Amino acid sequence: MNDTTYEEKLKAEADLWGDEFAQLAQSAPPDWRCYRDLRHNVIMHTADVDELLTHIKPGMRALELGCATGWISLAMAQQGAVVTGSDLSEKALSIARHYYESIKDQVAGSVEYHAADMNAIQLPENTYDVIVVKSVLHHLINLDHTITEIHKALKPGGILWASDTDGDEAASTVIIAGGLCLVLPTATSYADKLQALLKFGVRAPSRVKASIQAEGLSPFEGAGREHDWIKLIERQFTIEKRVDAPAFTGYVTAQLKAPDWFALPLLKTFRWIDQRLVNRKLLHNTGVILYARKK
Numbered sequence: 001m002n003d004t005t006y007e008e009k010l011k012a013e014a015d016l017w018g019d020e021f022a023q024l025a026q027s028a029p030p031d032w033r034c035y036r037d038l039r040h041n042v043i044m045h046t047a048d049v050d051e052l053l054t055h056i057k058p059g060m061r062a063l064e065l066g067c068a069t070g071w072i073s074l075a076m077a078q079q080g081a082v083v084t085g086s087d088l089s090e091k092a093l094s095i096a097r098h099y100y101e102s103i104k105d106q107v108a109g110s111v112e113y114h115a116a117d118m119n120a121i122q123l124p125e126n127t128y129d130v131i132v133v134k135s136v137l138h139h140l141i142n143l144d145h146t147i148t149e150i151h152k153a154l155k156p157g158g159i160l161w162a163s164d165t166d167g168d169e170a171a172s173t174v175i176i177a178g179g180l181c182l183v184l185p186t187a188t189s190y191a192d193k194l195q196a197l198l199k200f201g202v203r204a205p206s207r208v209k210a211s212i213q214a215e216g217l218s219p220f221e222g223a224g225r226e227h228d229w230i231k232l233i234e235r236q237f238t239i240e241k242r243v244d245a246p247a248f249t250g251y252v253t254a255q256l257k258a259p260d261w262f263a264l265p266l267l268k269t270f271r272w273i274d275q276r277l278v279n280r281k282l283l284h285n286t287g288v289i290l291y292a293r294k295k
């Protein structure tokens with residue numbers, strides 16, 4: 001990708017996420033009332049997103065950056081907020097607009113969607129009560145600019161809710177996640193897993209790490225890992241709450257191929273153990289949610 005221009009990379013990024021979210025929208029409409037019951041969300045995100053939504057009140061102005069098909073933007077509008085959703089991917093945004101139009105009459109607030117590149121975004125001053133950024137910061141190359149714009153766009157006392165990966169995956173995460181995926185049923189057969197283990201030997205953990213970090217998935221995947229987004233936010237905001245996500249459960253949840261009756265209790269148990277190990281600092285969390293207030 002070295003000779004690829006920034007514009008070409010942006011287009012590839014937009015296409016990739018457009019296709020990914022179009023596929024997801026085929027199994028469930030981009031609506032939190034449906035998405036909250038998807039297995040990955042039940043295990044990893046439902047409690048956190050539900051908590052965010054308790055902060056959204058009728059009439060509030062909210063902005064979501066990197067909104068994809070707009071399921072959080074819509075959920076905030078369903079709470080009565082006046083919402084703007086923004087993303088690079090026109091394909092994802094057209095799914096968002098189409099779905100919103102189909103249920104608009106039942107939505108207490110409103111939402112509108114715009115395409116923009118967060119690396120170069122220009123936002124209006126003192127406009128929003130809440131800005132939401134989920135799973136996007138690690139794709140950005142101009143984080144300092146983006147976070148300064150977010151700060152400018154919030155009203156005094158406004159809240160930034162940012163959820164993202166926190167640096168590189170730790171060796172402990174890689175080993176536990178890799179080990180569990182070796183013994184549990186996944187999309188890869190046991191014969192293939194064994195063959196890969198024999199082939200890669202001591203290099204197997206670095207393959208698992210690349211898989212967890214989804215290296216090569218997106219042209220910008222991990223670009224923002226080189227910047228410390230938490231430090232950048234701390235510089236301009238007061239951190240009111242920090243939630244450290246579990247270390248290995250998210251990856252195992254994504255890989256496990258098993259029916260719900262087996263998968264859900266198992267994954268909930270992993271999550272319970274994982275969260276306690278992270279809280280006691282025995283495992284390094286891979287994800288962080290910040291509630292950051294504009295000073």
Ligand SMILES: C[S@@+](CC[C@H](N)C(=O)[O-])C[C@H]1O[C@@H](n2cnc3c(N)ncnc32)[C@H](O)[C@@H]1O
Nearest residue numbers: 017066068087088089117118119134135136139
């Ligand atoms: C991992 S997805 C997360 C989507 C959504 N926030 C969620 O949690 O389901 C990353 C999203 O960021 C968007 N994105 C990536 N780079 C971007 C950029 N430079 N400007 C705006 N959006 C971008 C992608 O199009 C994609 O929708």
